[in-house]
Amino acid sequence: MTFGETKENSVLEYFICQRVYEMLAKDRFHTATEIINYLYSYTGNRNRVMTFLKDEAYFTQGSKANGVLKFKATETFKALLKDELEGREEPIDHYIYEFKAVS
Numbered sequence: 001m002t003f004g005e006t007k008e009n010s011v012l013e014y015f016i017c018q019r020v021y022e023m024l025a026k027d028r029f030h031t032a033t034e035i036i037n038y039l040y041s042y043t044g045n046r047n048r049v050m051t052f053l054k055d056e057a058y059f060t061q062g063s064k065a066n067g068v069l070k071f072k073a074t075e076t077f078k079a080l081l082k083d084e085l086e087g088r089e090e091p092i093d094h095y096i097y098e099f100k101a102v103s
Contacts, residue, residue, distance in 0.1 A: 011044070011048050011049055011051075011052045014039040014040060016084045017038075017039070017085075018085060020035075020038050020040070020081070021078070021085060023035075023038050024077070024078060025073075029062045030072070031068060031071075032046070032053055032069065032071065035071065036049055053069075056074075057076060057077070058073065058077040059071040059077065060072045060073075
């Protein structure tokens with residue numbers, strides 16, 4: 001897959017992170033806010049991520065009683081993330097860095 005050429009692919013790049021993979025591999029539904037909070041250094045538009053989350057190839061939708069949408073990664077998407085993470089060296093988690101910088 002070629003990244004960075006479409007809106008969808010530019011959002012996908014932010015999902016390619018071990019901690020995102022671990023969260024989605026738990027096989028449960030997450031709110032969009034929970035997912036966005038896990039995306040490494042994402043500062044873009046929430047609507048772009050929502051459009052991505054509504055892609056049925058990548059996520060299954062559910063909803064809470066109050067109508068809040070929840071999303072669960074498909075096996076196809078989890079496999080894609082796993083393949084992309086193979087052999088990739090990730091930078092130190094920025095939360096750890098911020099914690100050490102403050103200490």
